[in-house]
Amino acid sequence: MQLTSSQVALLGDTISREPRAGWFPVYNPSNGTVLAYVQDGTAEDTRTAIAAADVAFAGWSGLTAKARSIILKKWNDLVLAHQEDMALLVTLEQGRPIKEARGEVTYGASFIEWFAEEGKRAYGRTIPATMPGKHLQTIKQPVGVSAAITPWNFPISMITRKVSPALAAGCTVVIKPSEETPLCALVLLQLAKQAGLPDGVVNVVNGTKAAEIGGVLTSDPRVKKLSFTGSTPVGKLLYAQCAPTMKKISMELGGNAPFLVFDDAEIDAAVEGALASKYRNTGQTCVCANRLIVQSGIYDSFAARLTERVRALKLEEGWKEDSGLGPLINQKAVDKVRHLVDDAVSKGAHIELGGHAHGLFYEGTVLTNVSRDMELFSTEIFGPVAPLFRFETEDEGIAMANDTEFGLAAYAYTRDIGRAMRVAAKLQYGMVGMNDGLISTEVTPFGGVKESGLGREGAAEGLDEYLSIKYISYGGLGAI
């Protein structure tokens, strides 16, 4: 399947249908065909984009929050008006089933809408003075030019989750989207322009030379803020690269989410939660359940029911309406999943379902009899494979859940209110789904602890990431 004529019209001259020198191909992971060619950005292009953002900053930050909000709302409306074209684009370049791709568009738009509103509430404070004749105040100001480096697995929402709060706060932006999914970023940019965003306020540098582009974004002193979503090793590298110019940082990195199921859980709800958390986007989200940690008394029945539900997920091209699982993003991803399953099987895991790759398509897989010495206990799988670990006591379950350097999302299912509160408090994670397998929304703070990152996205906290606090002491005021 190729790009539709309306998608081509939306993308305009940002793509080429023919190979061009200095442009790179964008592949459809379902069948390996080339969808389009996109300009392959360089260090020089990145500096040009930063310069444009730097020039545009004074004008954009000088607008009222309401004026910025009006443009953001138009952008939101345009994204929603093009939901079907954009959803199909997500499916074509990233692979996820079309039903989920529609959700990715509305989820992406929800950040634009939320921050269009929230930007108006960047309140400062008046602080009771410690001396007569003084007025103590804080104000929040945009940090300046912000860089966003984004992944392929949510090719719309990972951009809007960073760019919308930045714009709402008054910052200008340079985006480096994933080289796997540049088209979604380009459509977002085109729609932002249609919405009336002034030149230079949002700039996109696509490219295969990620280290080169990232090197400029992290070292240029005009860039004041970096927000990155991606793998932990790259996040650590970028964090270090930002140190010499002391940029403000947000990092949303890898996870290794535990999904605890206690004996007293409502089993059908736990199975549905596990299905949603584990197999969404074919297992390719950073909050996907990575380790299903199931108490002994419920283990066998949970395994049997989950296996039946996964068996019903159809593995086929995402543009088919009944697709439940699509391809993985690339061969490297398939090789990694295959290696993790082989390692587990060699150490005694039992394959209840799946376990095979067909090109980039990997079968929905359930593994039992898994143990902590297997690599998938400590490695983010990023594929549709659910390993079911067994535990006996509450303390043992919590200890297993926390036995990782990551701390993004965790899940637990129990009907005991005391246990629910204890477990939620003891899980060393930035987010906990208690009897809830789907936790991401635009109104709540998303982010991790430990090596899963720094900062929060979404919610009021997400706006603060793009603001700096200025304290002003007005003295010599006399009696006030």
Ligand code: ADP
């Ligand atoms: P994934 O394995 O999920 O693709 P990455 O961390 O490799 O995760 O990629 C996330 C984003 O980071 C992508 O936009 C990618 O191009 C970018 N990236 C990868 N390596 C670097 C780097 N050295 N400097 C800057 N950006 C990078």
